[in-house]
Each structure stands twice: as C-alpha cells, then as structure tokens.
Amino acid sequence: MLNRLRVRSRATPMLDSDVEMLKMRETGEVSSALHIFATNRQVSEHNLNYLFDCCPDYVTIEAQDFVTNRTTGNLERMPGHHGVAADTSLPETLCIARNARVMLCKNVDVADGLVNGACGTVTQVVFGEDSTFPLTVYVRFDDEKIGSDRRKNRAHAAVECLQSTAIDPEEDRATKRGGLRRQFPLRLAWACTVHKVQGLTVDEAVVSLKRVFAPGQAYVALSRVRALSGLIIEDFTERAIYCKDAIKEALDSMPPFLIEQPEPSLNAHSFSVYLMNVQNLSRHLVDLVSCTQHLQLTCIAVTETWLTAQSSLDGVQIEGYTFHSRPRGLCYSSSNPKLLELKNLEHGGVGLYSVDNLDCDILQVPDLNLECLVCLCHKFNILLAVIYRPPCYPNSLFKQNLGKLLDWLNPISNTIVIMG
Secondary structure, three states: OOOHHOOOOOOOOHHHHHHHHHHOOOOOOOOOOOOEEEOOHHHHHHHHHHHHHHOOOOEEEEEEEEOOOOOOOOEEEOOOOOOOOOOOOOOOOEOOOOOOEEEEOOEEHHHHHHOOOEEEEEEEEOOOOOOOOOOOOEEEOOOOOOOHHHOOOOOOHHHHHOOOOEOOOEEEEEEEEOOOOEEOOOOEEEEEEEOOOOOEEOOEEEOOOOOOOOHHHHHHHHHHHHHHHEEOOOOOOHHHOOOOHHHHHHHHHHOOOOOOOOOOOOOOOOEEEEEEEEOOOHHHHHHHHHHHHHHOOOEEEEEEOOOOOOOOHHHOOOEEEEEEEEEEHHHOOHHHHHHHHHHHOOOOOOEEEOOOOOOEEEEEOOOOOOOOEEEEOOOEEEEEEEEOOOOOOOHHHHHHHHHHHHHHHHHOOOOOEEEE
C-alpha cells in the first residue's frame, strides 16, 4: 500500500481497499504515542496541551537575549526578546517539567550523540539563586549511548539522574546585527512535524492528515511506523495523500535493479573497492551480495564481521571471491586493561573479499593492537588496510597505534588505501 501511495498523483483515485485499510486506523483512541503533524503550529498546540495536562508543575524559561551597546560595544541583556531571531534554533520561550518529553533542537556534541533531533525525558530541572532560569536540565535520552561521555564528567549528579545527561544553556548569534540568545537547546517532543521525523522509525505513532500542504508529506508520516497496527490516523482525507507529478518520471528514468547479477571479473585497467560495516557477516551476507555484485568490484572490505577464530568460513563465501578474515580475538595482546577487556568482548573483527585470480597477499601486521587486515595487490601495487575501531577503544591510544601502523605501511607501497 505504501508503495502505491508514494507514487499516487492527485488525478489518480486510490484503491478502495487502500482507503478502507487507512480508515480502519482512524480509531479515535487517545494515545501517548508520538503525534505527527504537518505544521509547527499544530505541534506547539499539542505539546503545550499535553504538558498542561500531564505536568502541572511545569516551569516557563524565557530566553535571555542580548544586544550590543552602541556606546561601549559590550553585549547587554535586553528587556524582552529580539523581534526577529531567524539565525537561531533556540526557542524564545521554553515550557518544561519533570517527565516532559523533549528533543534537542541543535547539535550540542556530535561525538557524544547530543545532536539535533535526539529525544528523551526530563528527569530534573536544577535551579540556583535565579529562580526563573535554571542552571541545568537533566534528560534521560531514549538511546542510553547518547551523552555517555558527558555523564562521566557529572558524577556529582543526584541519584535519580545517574542515567541522565546534563543539558546546559547554549548561546547563539540570533540576529544579523549580532544579537545573542541564551537558552536551553530543547523543545517539547510529544509531537513533531513531518519534516522532523523523516528517517525516524517507531512502533507507534498518531498521524494527523489535517493541514497537509506539500506533496509527499502524508506518505512520509504514514510510513514512520513498523506495522499498520501501530498507526492511528486523525482527520483522514484521501486528497492529502499525493506526490509530485515529476516523481513517476524520476522513477521511470532510474536504471532497473539487476535481478540476474553478472559474474565478478578482474578488470585489467581498473581497481575498485567497497567498504561496508556489516554487523554480523553471517547474518547479512545476502544483503552484502545484493549491494555489491553488480558493481564488478576488485575487493570488498567488511568491518564488524562478528566472526571468531573458531568460526567456519564456509557460510560467508561469495562466489567469484576469496575471503580473508581477521577476528577480534587475534588482534589484541596488550596488558592495557581497556584492550584486555576488548579482546574478550564478542563481535568486532574485519575481513576482505578479493576477486578470484587477483595477485595479492595478506601481510602479517606487527603486533599493534588494532583490529586490522592488510592486503597488498601486486598488479596495481595498491596496499589496502581495513580497520575497525570499537567505540570503547581510547581515542588517544588508537591514534598512537594507528600512527605506528602508518609508519609500517609507508615504505611498502606508494598507493595506500586505509578504510574503516
């Protein structure tokens, strides 16, 4: 049904069975699941109404806006707010409370997962001497990996916030004339716009088709749930579901998917390599083949193979290629506690497929405590190094060991490809 809806033009009637299926999801039930609306105004109304009903002890945080004093040149706090603050995503007014659903509205720390769109639940709002503007807001994010580095540096947090991440006020240039805004980078998130949920997949959602104003909006909203049973529709209307007229032309112009894949062959004049993080090679071998076989690749590099030294390689062969594996357990010998712990952890590992008849050798890498496999392709004089760095591998130590690997690789070939 979704495949039909995504290419449906306004002039094409929907199938009666599709209309009936969607109307069945217009159940009228009240749900706390994520609500998806077409406009920001609908989202704001739903979020505030939900806050007033569920969190009567909410607080209102007004942004602190600053302007440049023309006499002194210094930034000074202004009464009220900037008339136009188009250069910042920080909200003018933020209503918030314990147990409120929130979303980061800007990138705070990309490496730590604190990025625009990350969702969670407020666990505590901490005030200092200023009773109108908090010191910090603690948020327990849905993904426990988000904010893990920041949590290590806030060990003094209250017990109920141990799994929560401290979100501090951010400062943004808010106006063309250099006006500043200081505010928490958060928005309420019981509801989101269709634009904001692109790429999101959830078990349950409530989708409103009221005020849909652009082609493709309804399709994006309806396709956020994993199953029809997790979908509730409000204000169903057939005319809200349509795509741009040019979509069909674009689809028709795409090259067809190759059902019968060509046999891989060694091209005498070109060398191509493909890298994929497979997260369990045995489980995803079919997916890897479907992604790569039509590309006529010389080599296919894989990380996170999840293979062990005892794993049989019979189940991970690709026709036309020879597979080389370097499992995690064989990569670490250091007495460093972090690396000792890594050695005993499951998963990880790297591998490389080389097309049959390729004149190549897998080189014996010095004991560098890296999940690494190195292949020298003699015909092209290309040196390939496939590396996987686990997230818990200390960054400074990884850089040090990577530097040693580079020093070892450098004299072997003039063309070195490092991937991972």
